[in-house]
Amino acid sequence: MSENLIELLISWGVDARKAASQVEYLAGATVPFAIWETVYTTVLSTLFAYIIGLPLGIILVTGEREGIRPLPPALMKILNTVVNLLRSVPFLILMVCVKPISRFILGTSIGTVASIVPLTLAAAPFVARVVESSLREMDRGVIEASQSMGCSPWQIVTKVMLPECRPSLITGFTTATITILSYGAMAGTIGGGGLGAMALLRGYGRQETAVLYVAVIFLVILVQIIQSIGTAVAVKTDRRIQHTQTKRRKGT
């Protein structure tokens, strides 16, 4: 099996020694491990980014002057400015900048786990904006109806806004996860692990094209899986389109 692969690579004009070392690398445990690293970095970073970004996104909507629980305009201005500032710094630079924070929290700034901190901090403002734009789709009339029923701001957020915006929030969550996955791949250049590091350090750095392609293929597969699941869940749980769906099913 691996002999055939080496021969295939050689037939493509790859140097014999290099072909052998690449196939050996790809056949080992490093690829599954890189996938695993990418998956858990993405999952944990997304989780933490939402822990910060979700409340922040909610506040950006509810705290406005016309929102359901207006906050001091000065505070809203500061929040918006901070989010915009963080969003405007290119991710790679932001990651380098927050390395000291990583060192402070985890004692190290190198490694896969350490890359979760900058990933989280870089993704949180992005998540906040994604959440914000989902919640802005909320029908004002429905919020007014709940206010007329005596809902508190907290009840409006938890019982009305979040459930009613669920499909859009799930779509946003999918986008955010994929963005964080690609951020994580870039983190490979500054000491993170996973498929990104594999593609950049081995594939690009050592000119091992086969390794590069394999890493990219797995990244593409991961993105496809996340996107398909995200879209399917968003559509499946959206009660507004059930009507047309059943109709279509009957029609065909």
Next chain:
Amino acid sequence: MEEPIIRITGLTKHFGGGENEVAALEDINIEIRRGEIFGVIGLSGAGKSTLVRCINLLERPTAGSVVVDGKEMTALGPKELRQARKSIGMIFQGFNLLMQRTALDNICFPLELAGKGRKEAVARARELLEVVDLASKEKAYPAQLSGGQKQRIAIARTLAMDPRVLLCDEATSALDPKTTRDILRLIQDINKRLGITVVVITHEMKVIEEICSRVAILDHGSLAETGTVEEVFANPRSEAGRRLVYPDGVPYEVLRQEAACARVIRVAFNGGTAYQPLIASLAIDCGVKANILGADTRNIDGRAFGTMLLGLPEDEAQAAKALAYIRSQKDITVEEVPDYHE
């Protein structure tokens, strides 16, 4: 007399500030009696929605007082206000149902807010589905319901709060005539059976005629008149009331009766003197007081064009004098309006 359930005094609401300040409501005084169906009618932009929204304080009045069921709404803190709102149901033109919940769960919503357990809430919601005649749609989502059905669910949802008052802001405006009638009948039924006071906001006369006992006419943010529906519709006193009751112009017979004048004449101005001087000189030169019943005249460079309806006094001699005087004016033609019976 019994204390009104809603007493609105000196209610004023301005939007915006500075140059683009809009006076949506100006010194409104209304009393709504316990158990009645009270209508508020007015043209688009008259301030009807603003008025109902001031009742449950979705809109905070700029000035004035709103007392609902003995509570001064404007004086309540956030928590007390939420409590007070629970006894004021509201339904909307756009239904405003929770799209991600089934019909049953929409009705359960206020019960959840009240801290009722799931079992109890479901049982009550099922009862209310019966009340609005939609028991078969329990599991349907709003997207699967027609407009009329959505409004029924919205009504059931407010009934779940056990309200004393039901506010309806154009609740039937998005519905066809037949569905409108059904929904109105349901509201009437609720009013009778449960004794809930209803405030109906609409721009349609039909709605008021169908279910209201008393009506207030709102015009450009002011209260034009209030009274029983029969009174107001039979004899609208305000300009706005007339426009609503007679959208195609006031019939002559009504005008004539009101003006208590025997004859109505139509005066056409063809570019001569304006009409104010004519009326004035009629009074001064002939001692005849003419009633202006309606006018559609324009002044162009100080010259008048258009027509005006005048009511002349009963006295034959005076009327003849006035007619002769007007006929003698330049650029004015007169014709008598025959009896208004076609």
